[in-house]
Amino acid sequence: MEFDTNIPIYVQVIHDIKTEIVSGILSLGDKLPSARELAYKYKINPNTAARIYKELEADQICYTKRGIGTFITEDKDILVEIKKEMASNLLDNFMSGMMQIGYSKEEIITLIQNQDK
Template identity: 50%
Template sequence: MEYNPTLPIYLQTANAIKRDIVTGKLPPGAKLPSVRDLAVEYTINPNTVSRVYKELESEGVCFTRRGMGTFVTEDSAKIDMLKKEMAGTLIRDFLEGMEQLGYSRHEAITFLENEK
């Protein structure tokens, strides 16, 4: 993974895991990699992974079973809500970028509708 220097690595990693959850790559109830395995996979410090898992747990995206590991939430409503939140962020970023280019919101939407 290539990291953006303007955003903390733990947030970028958490967002990548959330993306895997909403796209189904990590289905509800799936066991997440161990802290060490994820640290190797993302080439980050294990302490950063612990922070990622703590963040995801505080958001209700995953849960930890002592001695067993960390798992994706089984709450499909939570996953649907997360997907909508992520989509909303993408849309807001798109509209903001288009406005910076001088397009009105209506023009940006029309541009999007005409794009193939």
């Protein structure tokens, strides 16, 4: 994974994990790699990997069973919320970019409607 130097690494890895969850690569209830394995996979510091899991747990995206490992939540509502949040962020960035190059909301809607025509 190529990291953007303008965004903290742990935020980028969290986004990648969320993307894998909403896209179905990771399923609800799946066991996540250990913090050490996560650090190796992303070539990051083990402390950063531990922070990633701490953040995901704080957001109720995963939970840890002591001595067994870390698992993705089985709560489908959380999956729906993650998907909505990610979609909203994508739309905000898209709209902001389009408006920066001079498009109005109405012009953007027209472009989208005519995209496949």
